[in-house]
Amino acid sequence: xEEKLEKIRHSLSHILAASVKELFPKAxxxxxxxxxxGFYYDIEExxxxxxxxxxxxxxxxxxxxxxxxEQKEISKDEAIKIFADQPYKLELxxxxxxxxxSIYTTKDFVDLCKGPHIADTSEINAKAFKLQKLAGAxxxxxxxxxxxTRVYGLAFETEAELENYLxxxxxxxxxxxxxxxxxxxLFSFHPExxxxxxxHEKGMILxxxxxxFGQSIRKKYGYVKIKTPQIAKSGLWVTSGHWDHYKEDMxxxxxxxxxxxxxxxxxxxxxxIYQTKQRSYAELPIxxxxxxxxxxxxxxxxxxxxxxxxxxxxxxxHIFLREDQIELEISNLIKMVQEFYxxxxxxxxxxxxxxxxxxxxxxxxxxxxxxxxxxxxADMSIEYGLKDKDGAFYGxxxxxxxxxxxxxxxxxxxxxxxxxxxxxxxCEYVDETGQRKTPVMLHAAIFGSFERMxxxxxxxxxxxxxxxxxxxxxxxxxVGENFITYAQEVADKLKSYRVEIDKSNETIxxxxxxxxxxxxxxxxVVGEREAANDTVSARQHGKIDLGEMKIEDLINKLTxxxx
Numbered sequence: 001x002e003e004k005l006e007k008i009r010h011s012l013s014h015i016l017a018a019s020v021k022e023l024f025p026k027a028x029x030x031x032x033x034x035x036x037x038g039f040y041y042d043i044e045e046x047x048x049x050x051x052x053x054x055x056x057x058x059x060x061x062x063x064x065x066x067x068x069x070e071q072k073e074i075s076k077d078e079a080i081k082i083f084a085d086q087p088y089k090l091e092l093x094x095x096x097x098x099x100x101x102s103i104y105t106t107k108d109f110v111d112l113c114k115g116p117h118i119a120d121t122s123e124i125n126a127k128a129f130k131l132q133k134l135a136g137a138x139x140x141x142x143x144x145x146x147x148x149t150r151v152y153g154l155a156f157e158t159e160a161e162l163e164n165y166l167x168x169x170x171x172x173x174x175x176x177x178x179x180x181x182x183x184x185x186l187f188s189f190h191p192e193x194x195x196x197x198x199x200h201e202k203g204m205i206l207x208x209x210x211x212x213f214g215q216s217i218r219k220k221y222g223y224v225k226i227k228t229p230q231i232a233k234s235g236l237w238v239t240s241g242h243w244d245h246y247k248e249d250m251x252x253x254x255x256x257x258x259x260x261x262x263x264x265x266x267x268x269x270x271x272x273i274y275q276t277k278q279r280s281y282a283e284l285p286i287x288x289x290x291x292x293x294x295x296x297x298x299x300x301x302x303x304x305x306x307x308x309x310x311x312x313x314x315x316x317x318h319i320f321l322r323e324d325q326i327e328l329e330i331s332n333l334i335k336m337v338q339e340f341y342x343x344x345x346x347x348x349x350x351x352x353x354x355x356x357x358x359x360x361x362x363x364x365x366x367x368x369x370x371x372x373x374x375x376x377x378a379d380m381s382i383e384y385g386l387k388d389k390d391g392a393f394y395g396x397x398x399x400x401x402x403x404x405x406x407x408x409x410x411x412x413x414x415x416x417x418x419x420x421x422x423x424x425x426x427c428e429y430v431d432e433t434g435q436r437k438t439p440v441m442l443h444a445a446i447f448g449s450f451e452r453m454x455x456x457x458x459x460x461x462x463x464x465x466x467x468x469x470x471x472x473x474x475x476x477x478x479v480g481e482n483f484i485t486y487a488q489e490v491a492d493k494l495k496s497y498r499v500e501i502d503k504s505n506e507t508i509x510x511x512x513x514x515x516x517x518x519x520x521x522x523x524x525v526v527g528e529r530e531a532a533n534d535t536v537s538a539r540q541h542g543k544i545d546l547g548e549m550k551i552e553d554l555i556n557k558l559t560x561x562x563x
Contacts, residue, residue, distance in 0.1 A: 008124055009034035009155045011069060011106075011117045012059070015124075016041050016131070016151060018109035019058035023051075029111070030088045030139055030148050037165060038129075038154040042137050044088070047149045052131040055151070062107065063126045069117035070105045079103065082110055088139060128162050129155040136301070143299065168406055175406070177455040178305040180463040184518060186454075186471070187306075195303045195310030197451060202471035205498065207450060209469050211291065213343065214315050214446060217336050223289040223317060228269030230293065234259040239424055240268045241360050245393040249296050266292035267418075267443055270318040271425045274439075279429040284439060285321035285329055291450075292316035306455030307410075313450040319442040320427070326417065326440060330376045330398070333415045333444050337400055340446050344457065345466065348413070350382050351399045353390035360393050361420045369417045370396045392443075394420040404460040412453060416443040464519040464541055467561035474499040474558070475520045476536075477511045479527035486531040490524060493551050497558060516541065522558070 013032030020027050020043055030042030074082075076093055079101045083089040089112050093101055102114045118124070132152040139145035156162045173179075181187045186203035189196075199207060215225075234252070237243040242250065242265065251262040263269065270288050279286070292314045302308055321329055334350075341348045352373055355366045373396055377384050384398070391397050400413035418441040421427075428436045447453045457465065467473055474497050478487040484503060491499045502511050508525065515523040524536040530548065538546040538554055549557075 004118075004123075005155070005157055006034050007116055007118050008157075009039040010115075011121070012124065012129055012153060012155050013039040013041050014069070014104065014106045014109065014111055014113070014117070015059050015062055015067075015121065016055065016153060017043070017111060018062060018106050019055050020045065020047075020151070021109050023054060023058060028086055028088060031092075032111075037156075038132065038152065040150050040152045042088075042139065042148040042150050044146065044148050047134055047151065049134060052134070052151070056131045059129075059131075060126045063121040063124050065107070066120050066122045067107045068120045069115075071115055071117070072103055072105070073100045074103055075100055079112065083112065125156075125158065127159040128157060129153060130162060130166070138301065141299075141301075143301070172406055172408075172459070175459040175462045176305075177307075177458040180458050181306070184458075184463055184471075186458070189305075194300060195298055195308075197306065197309060197311070203454075205471040206454060206465065206469055210447070210450065210453065211315075214340065215289075217340060217446070218287075218289050218317070221287070221332055221336060223287040226270065226273055226288045226290050228266060228273070228290060228292070229263070230295075231260050231262055232268070234261055236268050236272075237261055240265075240421060241394060241424065242268075245358060245360065249298070251295050251297050262295035264294050264296045266290060266294065266314070266316045267318055267421060267441070268425070271421060271427060271441075274320050274427060275425065279320070279439070281322060281429055281431045281437075284429060285319050285325050287317065287319045289315070289317040306451040306458075309449075309451050314445045315447055315450070317442075317444040317446070319444070320422070320429075320439045321442065322429075322431075322437075323440055326372050326442075327376050327379070329442055330373065330415060330417070331380055333442070333446075334376070334380060334382065334398070336446050337413050337415075341400075341402065346402045346404075346460070348400045348402055349409075350377065350384040351387045351401065352377065352384050353387040353392075353397045353399050355396060356389045356391050356393060358393055359391070365419045366396065369419055373398055373417055392416050392418075394418050395443075397443075402456070404456060405462070406459075410452070410456050412448040412456070413446050414444065414448065418443060464521075467521045467558070470519075470521050471498065472500055472518070472520050473497045474522045474524060475515050476501045476524045476526060477508065477515070478503070479508055479525065483526055483528070483531060487526050490526060490536055490551060494555070494558070512539065515539075516543065521561070522554075524554075 017029055017032055024045050028044035032041035076099055079093050080090060092112060101112060104111050104113045104115060104117060132154050135150045136147050137150040139148055154162060154165060156165065185200050187200055188198045190198060234243060246264060250264050253260055274286065294312050296310060296312060298308060298310050319329055337348055354370055359366060387399060395416050395418035397414050397416035399411055401409045401411050403409050422441045423438050427439055429439050431437050474494055476487045476490050478484050487501045491501055512523060519541055521541050523539040526536055530536055535548045535550055536554060538549050540546055
């Protein structure tokens with residue numbers, strides 16, 4: 001069914017374009033592929049959201065006519081005549097190889113397309129598709145080209161599947177980390193620094209808790225902390241290969257006639273620390289870790305809250321080791337991933353990313369590196385998927401994805417095996433016979449970037465973060481000014497937690513509602529009875545009333561939550 005559904009989605013993109021052509025005869029058309037969950041078409045026309053209903057209505061009228069999708073091979077000269085008033089199609093025609101092109105005719109609409117398509121519109125369930133939204137899109141993704149209007153549509157096999165997906169989107173909107181981040185006072189974005197995050201006080205508490213937990217795991221596995229610069233001359237990146245393979249994603253600038261780059265990766269700097277003295281086989285493995293802040297020149301249209309930023313903070317690690325140590329070190333990295341994600345309540349899924357087309361080095365070396373990764377995964381009985389040709393340009397890798405509460409998959413951790421960079425930089429160690437050898441290098445990030453991980457956690461928990469990560473864990477609510485002193489006594493007894501007192505003049509009802517809206521794990525109401533009994537009236541987030549409790553009993557409960 002997946003193959004047929006993809007054909008339906010692609011065919012709907014043609015029906016969309018045909019409908020726009022009838023309603024807006026002067027429209028110019030780009031491309032219209034099928035995509036996950038639907039389709040889109042890029043169009044040069046001043047469309048507004050209100051037009052979507054008109055276009056969708058026209059699409060359903062065309063679908064009801066059981067229009068055929070008819071394919072034909074024609075000469076390029078003939079195609080140029082057919083698309084004489086369509087500049088984007090002409091550009092594509094001129095770039096296609098050969099003397100002929102494929103076109104599809106749908107009623108009066110002709111499109112440049114190689115297919116495949118359904119036979120006719122009777123195969124489309126008119127109740128199982130919906131036009132979703134408009135967005136801006138540069139022609140062919142290049143910001144130097146004209147901005148077109150991208151019309152997105154959703155399409156499924158059944159009406160029920162469409163309805164379920166729309167409900168999921170509605171829930172996703174409620175969980176949007178950008179919205180929740182603002183409401184919970186965690187972070188903000190500002191146009192003066194696009195793609196960069198302003199972390200507020202409460203956001204930094206969450207950040208610090210993640211960092212502290214990550215460091216505790218690394219310390220257990222023998223990692224040592226380092227810190228490296230933010231900029232370097234271009235020569236460093238020429239040596240590493242980033243200049244040839246990654247330059248377009250780097251920030252490059254001139255200083256005193258020298259070309260400098262903001263670092264997009266930490267690895268060359270870690271290599272330079274390794275090279276500061278002669279290394280012996282007995283020292284290896286050397287495990288460096290740093291909270292590395294890197295800058296990548298992401299396109300403005302690709303920026304997406306915390307999920308896609310220009311300033312990225314990684315829990316980065318680089319390990320220098322002998323070949324006989326590869327399996328143990330990679331297996332330990334996988335154990336670290338499993339330990340970290342288990343604590344966050346999510347299940348990691350593993351993928352092997354293999355040699356890309358734009359690779360560096362010898363194929364035989366790549367084959368060995370991929371075989372090493374496969375062996376470790378097999379020895380640890382880990383099921384894994386394949387990401388063909390998705391490795392880094394210097395080596396294959398194990399990528400880790402997690403699924404959130406809505407079933408969406410996110411790529412987070414990565415473990416990369418590298419035989420290339422140590423050789424390019426001339427890294428050495430002296431083996432037990434006195435011979436100089438080149439070490440192997442592992443690149444690893446256990447939760448990827450702080451920004452993306454925090455965004456995922458916010459959406460996964462709908463802002464109601466686990467107790468150990470919550471910026472404010474407990475809020476004490478006195479029923480009036482007379483009980484602020486007792487509220488302070490309670491807060492003092494809970495000082496090992498992140499606790500605050502609500503001293504506002506609002507009513508108790510409003511204070512409780514505010515605490516629920518801020519998703520604070522525990523609200524403690526204190527008044528005359530509680531002060532007399534040395535208790536609190538406790539309420540857990542989610543409107544769970546725990547009733548009156550002794551403070552000692554509450555502390556026991558909170559201690560359990562901390563584990």
